[in-house]
Amino acid sequence: MDRNSFYGPVDPARDAGWVDPPARKGFFTDTSICIGCKACEVACKEWNAVPEDGMSLTGMSYDNSVGLGASTWRHVAFIEQPASSGNQESGVRHDESHANLDVLALAGGQGDPSPPPASVDLGMPLPTLPGAGGEDSSVPFRWLMESDVCKHCTHAACLDVCPTGALFRTEFGTVVVQDDICNGCGYCVPACPYGVIERREGPKNDHAVGVAQKCTLCYDRLGEGMEPACAKACPTQSIQFGDLDELRQRADVRVAELVEAGVVDAQLYGHDPADGIGGAGAFFLLLDKPEVYGLPPDPVVTTRALPAMWGRAAMAAGTMLAGAAMAFLGSRR
């Protein structure tokens, strides 16, 4: 077994045995221009006939789909922060009567047992014209929005651990589940370092219930030379689809631009082929630390340590065999 095939930079399609595959496809999601419209979430559901995933109000800003899962293949995260984006003015001020209110703390305190006094409003920031409230009353505030998706890892733990071969590497270098092969063993679920893939629960009339589900990078559309539904629907080109090599170059330029413009926390996430998963097929430009968006700061493909695990298991098995042999030596019974 080639140790290197568990990590390090490789062309995943070639590594999986495709001869002369097309260029690796992927996403560059530039969160700095996401407007949180959720068109991607909707387009994905429409195109892939993904059922509803619970209809509850979560209190997590405008995020009511909570996270990626069996029936949410695109997920838009919303984070409200008392910080400014680069040199931007937030255009948000506290109303005089609320001068001492911390709206973020209020929003975060929804779970408190004692309800807020009736005279206090919901704590929404008030947008005003620049300068209308005077320079001093403008408070730093920003919304971070990020459209999350399966990373289509170069070294995909979900695929490595799948015991049926239901998960496979496509010629585009993406990772796809075959609904009719998966037997719902659930192993891919804890294996994914990003918590993306999930086994679908629900009434049995859906053929995919009991089966692992996630983004296919619109394998059916790619085969027809079309771009994925989510990227097509994105009105700001926050989701950019294309050849991964080219996207990486584009991202380098964009992040340099942002840093230049004073957005010092702008950073690429998942773009580096030397990282713990060999680089993501879907990578991101973030404006804050990954964990703020619910992303792991330093994900590692679990099978990276698999040779060590099998080695230890073999040692342990040998120990057990020797122990049993010793138990029979020494005395006759």
Added chain:
Amino acid sequence: MHDVPARDAPRRRGGGRRKGGRGEQLMVPEAEFTSYYGRPIVKASPWEVDIPVYLFLGGLAGGSSLLAAGADLQGNAALRIPMRWTAIGAIAVSFAALVHDLGKPSRFHHMLRVAKVTSPMSVGTWILTVYGPAAGIAAAVQALPVAPTALRRSWIGRSGPLAGRIAGFVAAATAPAVAAYTAVLLSDTATPTWHDSHLQLPFVFVGSASAAAGGAGIALAPLSASGPARRLAVGGAVVELAVSEYMEKQMGLSAEPLHTGRPGAMMRAAKACTATGAVLAVAGHRNRAVSVLAGASLLAGSALTRFGIFYGGQASARDPKYTVVPQRERVDAGRPVRSDDPAARPAR
């Protein structure tokens, strides 16, 4: 379906500090970390109680086949007979549990489409495919003496004893793999507590399997025949207790779920049962009643170990702390995992 945070769940926002939930005394000082509304990052496995039951019974079966084969070589039928029955009973139930846990049980056989060394579940399936029938034949031939005369006189009856012997040795040869591979099954995930234990967990599991099978032998075989079972039980218990202790020390933060909440209680009970069982196994070598008690205690200890580790892992996946804190520490220290950094190669 997503479970939306309960109204009284601790909410964590950007930069928020975690409340020590569930009124537990935490062993490690609380770590400050950022998360997305306290939501988990990695997903807990969808596995339910079937899986820890499977882990326990698989280990019990493996250990029992080893004892049965040793007893067979020794001509110790009083130990061999109950051990072979224990092995097939345990592996049959554990196999049923494994199939029951699938999202599509009718597609169990899809596991046999491929053989993948990168998938511990695939490797395990093939190990069980060899082990299960062998353990089954080894046990079944033991029923021949009470079978109808016609069957006993047929070629099946005549070749039975030899086939049983061979099958028993095949089962014993694969048995240690049955007991050890389940540790890799758990560790080869992004579940922090399972993954971080990967260098020690196989030893904990074979120790636990030996203690369980030894316990069954002590309880089921007469005193005069159970010496090997007693020694295997005590050895297994010592290995399980010692390696667990060491494992939990080296794991750091992700050992916390093994010390808190229900998994913590299970782990504490496991250690108490295993230690008690080992002491009674030694003390009761002349007393049948004490031996039965020792066996029961060892079996309970082994089962509780598997339950504790299983549910501790599930808890570690549900709390973003165990995913974020160690990764953030690596990044902040300038040591993220990289394939071009020889120092960041996985430990072996």
